[in-house]
Amino acid sequence: MGLFDKLKRAFGGGQAEEKPESEEKIVAENPAPQAEAESTPAAVEPAPEEKTKAGQAEVNQESVESEPEVEVAAPTPAESAEAEVEEKVAPKPAQEVAANEETKRYERGLAKSRKGFGAKINALLANFRSVDEDFFEELEETLIEADVGFETAMKISDQLRDEVKFQNAKKKADVSDVIVEKLVDLYEAEGENEDNQLHFATQGPTVFLFVGVNGVGKTTTIGKLAHRYQAAGKKVLMAAADTFRAGAIEQLVEWGKRVNVEVVRKPEKSDPAAVVFEAVKKAKEEDYDLLLVDTAGRLQNKVNLMNELEKIQRVITRELPDAPHEVLLALDATTGQNALTQAKQFGEVTKVSGIVLTKLDGTARGGIVLAIRNELHLPVKLVGLGEQMDDLRDFNPEEFVYGLFKDLIAQR
Numbered sequence: 001m002g003l004f005d006k007l008k009r010a011f012g013g014g015q016a017e018e019k020p021e022s023e024e025k026i027v028a029e030n031p032a033p034q035a036e037a038e039s040t041p042a043a044v045e046p047a048p049e050e051k052t053k054a055g056q057a058e059v060n061q062e063s064v065e066s067e068p069e070v071e072v073a074a075p076t077p078a079e080s081a082e083a084e085v086e087e088k089v090a091p092k093p094a095q096e097v098a099a100n101e102e103t104k105r106y107e108r109g110l111a112k113s114r115k116g117f118g119a120k121i122n123a124l125l126a127n128f129r130s131v132d133e134d135f136f137e138e139l140e141e142t143l144i145e146a147d148v149g150f151e152t153a154m155k156i157s158d159q160l161r162d163e164v165k166f167q168n169a170k171k172k173a174d175v176s177d178v179i180v181e182k183l184v185d186l187y188e189a190e191g192e193n194e195d196n197q198l199h200f201a202t203q204g205p206t207v208f209l210f211v212g213v214n215g216v217g218k219t220t221t222i223g224k225l226a227h228r229y230q231a232a233g234k235k236v237l238m239a240a241a242d243t244f245r246a247g248a249i250e251q252l253v254e255w256g257k258r259v260n261v262e263v264v265r266k267p268e269k270s271d272p273a274a275v276v277f278e279a280v281k282k283a284k285e286e287d288y289d290l291l292l293v294d295t296a297g298r299l300q301n302k303v304n305l306m307n308e309l310e311k312i313q314r315v316i317t318r319e320l321p322d323a324p325h326e327v328l329l330a331l332d333a334t335t336g337q338n339a340l341t342q343a344k345q346f347g348e349v350t351k352v353s354g355i356v357l358t359k360l361d362g363t364a365r366g367g368i369v370l371a372i373r374n375e376l377h378l379p380v381k382l383v384g385l386g387e388q389m390d391d392l393r394d395f396n397p398e399e400f401v402y403g404l405f406k407d408l409i410a411q412r
Helices: 003-010 021-029 032-037 048-066 068-072 077-089 092-109 111-126 133-145 150-166 172-190 218-231 248-259 272-285 299-319 337-349 368-376 397-410
Strands: 206-211 236-240 262-264 290-294 326-332 354-358 380-384 392-394
Touching: 003 172, 003 397, 092 111, 092 392, 092 397, 111 133, 111 172, 111 397, 133 150, 150 172, 150 368, 172 368, 172 397, 206 218, 206 299, 218 236, 218 248, 218 290, 218 354, 218 380, 218 392, 236 248, 236 272, 248 262, 262 272, 272 290, 272 299, 299 337, 326 337, 326 380, 337 368, 354 368, 368 380
Parallel strands: 206 290, 206 326, 236 262, 236 290, 326 354, 354 380
Antiparallel strands: 380 392
């Protein structure tokens, strides 16, 4: 079952009564539950209402006759204790609670994007008369305004031309469903082999190197991530290697105080690679689990930035051959297409392994995630869904799709 089918089943989609062919086969091939509930011989077929009443009566009678002890016998203290222990240790309820909480986080974090995206689609369909070239031109503009990216908008438009005719979509709801389906299908196809997981060292300290322009929330992300792993029992160290921006060192030091994590630093204008060398050395000698490295983001002078990042990575790799284990590019979701431009430029400077998309809760144009996957082919690994300390979350593609499109499906 595709991601769009899961989305439609999860939120109704106006087709709750329809069952996929595979489900009908399963029901047909496994009639056991029905056989247990019906004891009437096949040769005698009572009216539906009578059959239901008779079936219920026989089920009740069978329960009384076959298991009378359930009705009259109270459980022994030992049985009660055993049942209570099983209930307490069962992991499923806790997992369900955690999954529900994660879904709610994505729903809250994507509220602006969901409302904005839905408003754009609904505004497009408000003037809907027929699926002609004017409609597709407006659709392309609508998708670009939602930050899904130019290439993605063109792909969706081209695919819809054939799909709308094939599905004979005439109603607004049908056309809307086809638009969302194509967006989801393309998003799912582009991410088929995508690795959204953060990678850690098999032995010795893990090193995450953070890059990104000033003001995107890079230092805040490092602080929140330090808090997360320290709370999980890891020994965490931070390195203030952005030595050129005024206040950058103090900002990371302040985060270190807030989350009780040590920060390796030097005076402003110091060599960033020297800061990183000391941090890596300390991480190795004092058995730290994780080192988070902040760096400068001066894209206005790519040559200097490239040389600086290359030197930092050489220092890290010389001390830890498998490091850095992640090179994470922080992008501000509220900047839309500018974030794509930054990602392309940083991709020319260093080998980025994943994206940290910050401030996703603050934008009405969450389509940027689709553009990053479809145009840059870089995995989003972390997302900022709010201002609280634990609102920096591992990226979950399905939760993102549900959070962004669910209202468009639920309204059907």
